[in-house]
Amino acid sequence: MKKTSIIPKPVTEYDLRLLRIFSSVVEYGGFAAAELALGITRSTISVHMSNLETRMKLTLCRRGRGGFSLTEDGQAVYRAVIELFDSLNDFSLLVGTLGKELSGELVILCADQLDSFKQQKLAQVIQQLHDDSPNLHIVLDGDAIATIEKQLLKDKAHIGLFPSYQQIEGLSYTALSNEPIYLCCAKEHPFFSQVDSAISEQALAEVAAIHPGIDIDSEGKAQLMKLNLSAKSYQFDTRKAMILSGRYLGYMPQSYIQEELNQGQIRIIKPSSHTYQFNLSLVTKRSPREVNKVNLLCDIFKKVFQVN
Template identity: 75%
Template sequence: MRTHSIIPRPVTEYDLRLLRIFVSVVDHGGFAAAEGALGITRSTISVHMTNLETRMNLKLCLRGRSGFSLTEEGQAVYRAVIQLFDSLNDFSLLVGTLGKELSGELVILCADQLDEKKQLKLAQTIEIVHQAAPNLHIVLDGDAISNIEKLLLKDKAHIGIFPDYQPIEGLDYQPLSSEPIYLCCSHRHPFFHKVDHQISEQDLAQASTIHPGVDIHKDGKEQLRKLNLNARSYQFDMRKTMILSGQYLGYMPQSYIQQELNAGILRIIQPSILTYQFDLSLVTKKRPRETRKLALLQKAFKTAFDLPA
């Protein structure tokens, strides 16, 4: 008959330390892989894991020649520990919002490379935030749209910058910018030296073209449907590189390629027809936890980007 777990109630700091080691081992896929992250030897990790299993009176994992794996009980404990650590982080975030001075992290995530004009406006946004709340630790980074959405919903990010072509429940979308996007080719492509009327629909349907890899504006969707989509690239700088190879057509905003247009190494094809709008939005959680931080950030964006109140 199984005896009860000897982990006390409430859980001690020692228990939390053992649980953090357990999570690191699981996340890294074994004792050996977790050595570097934890900064302790494999034998020490083994001792800690044995102590944890003893204190819980549970077999959490299997290790041997077949590799590392969790038992059914280990999987349940892992899920519960992740929830526990999330709750502790949430508590820290809550306490951070209660003081007069805003502190902790302020996370801004962007899915798209910004042109120079937008970069300067974003820089002004950060300047406004930093001057208003110098104790905030500002995090500005790029990520995939799907990851940004998840982080916003989990209150792990405060604001995202990405297109709103596929809005999801729980998020708010405020227009940030809108500009036309055009089909382009490089000077190495056969279309470069043809005038627009010499490039037929059949020519376009046969030419290798880059798909952005995400859902886009309905007009753009209709245009892409008629093209030979045999490559994929979302980020504009990477897409421009593929276009410059001379092997592909691809859609680009003019603001991102003006230098190449001026240099005569890129051209726009049939701009009155092969174009659609590229819209960026400020995306936030509808019911965010850290409302004061978000309010400051939104006010700064409105000032820098001259957005409507």
């Protein structure tokens, strides 16, 4: 005879608590690792897990010398738990959009380290956001472009700031700023003391250079094809460090290296011919779940960055 779960319908607050503990144990890979995150002892976690298995009449996990692992039933329950908590979050977000005053999280993700000018502009955006909607909890963080795209499409982020070299279906792009990127070398590099006319295209193609690590537009690709791309670095701050080593050429926006240019630590090579455009875009989901928050952000960004 098939065992019947004793978890009542509807699910109680106690069941939700047990499921949250179960979810944490899975995400942290075991009882010991989840101890600190949950703020309860391993023995208490074990009791809660046993209670959950008893209530569900299922064996959810195996623990012992072989380590922690989920049973087939445990994997199915974990997937259902993720969907359950996502639904609860969706409900909270929906309710948050119904009031006159916006509240809850507002997530802004950046793929690049911003130069001082853009940091000042972003500070103005945050200032106005805080003044206009003080109940919003602003989350400002950085991540890889591919991750930001996924977060936007899943409604886990409201705005992304990154270059629009490739455009993904389902996302909307608004150009915020545009500036040229130049080929650079540092003081320790052999080209530093040579005038541009003495640096041949063949010589440029023979020395080590840095690839940005992503597919860029055709103009940028044409420039990169001229070089010996033997290293990779997407972030401008890490790329600058590689250039400063004196062992690599690399493309950088002038705004990110102005201090080094002034100090004579970096120089630009052949600026009239070895350059392409860096476009920073404001990226949103075309049909976001929290449209009021996204519209508020877009309006402020466009105003601050003076975008029509």
